[in-house]
Amino acid sequence: MIGKNEIIANDTDNGRITEKEExxxxxxxxCDKLYERTHEPLGKPYADDDEIPKILPEExxxxxxxxxxxxxxxxxxxxIDILKLTGEKTDKQxxxxxxxxxxxxSIPTCWNKANIILLHKKGSIHDLRNYHQLA
Structure with missing residues (x-):
């Protein structure tokens, strides 16, 4: 049961945990396991001697x-609403x-971070597999 003052969840052994930190x-x-990499990073998409196309501000x-x-x-x-109000300088950068x-x-590591909200979809509210993760 999830309420203002009480939270209960099932752990992986179907036991119940009630302590907030736990x-x-x-x-x-x-979530770490759910989004765990299952393959090696792709690395550079081009060989070092290939001409790499640049992203254009118009794109x-x-x-x-x-x-x-x-x-x-x-x-x-x-x-996005804010980005749409920006101009040519932002597009160039x-x-x-x-x-x-x-x-x-590669991409900046901060692009891999998100605040995640759990939205119940069906079944027991105590089982994390019954939630959508919304970033």
Whole structure:
């Protein structure tokens, strides 16, 4: 049962845990395992001697404009709605960042972080497998 003052969850052995820190740790471990990498990183998509295409500011603007408004922002509260209000300078800077990501074959580690909300979908409210993870 999940209430304002009481939280109960099933652990992996179908036992019940009731301590807040234990439950938070259980949720973290569950999500870590759920999103665990099952393959090696792809690395650079191009050989070192290949010409790597750059992302153009116009492509960045087109992508931003095609994104849906009204979605929650990241941990800095930056939303698509805000990005749509920016101009050419932002498009140029984002294009540089995206081009570097392609060139280096990696993305900034902060892009892998999200605040996750658990939304119950069906079944026992005590079983984490019965929740959608919404970032």
């Amino acid at each position: 439950i938070l740790n259980h949720i973290k471990n569950f 960045t603007r087109k992508a931003i404009n095609e994104m849906q408004n009204g979605k929650a922002g990241d941990h800095d509260d930056l939303t 984002l294009a540089k960042v995206f081009s570097l990501c392609i060139q280096n074959g």
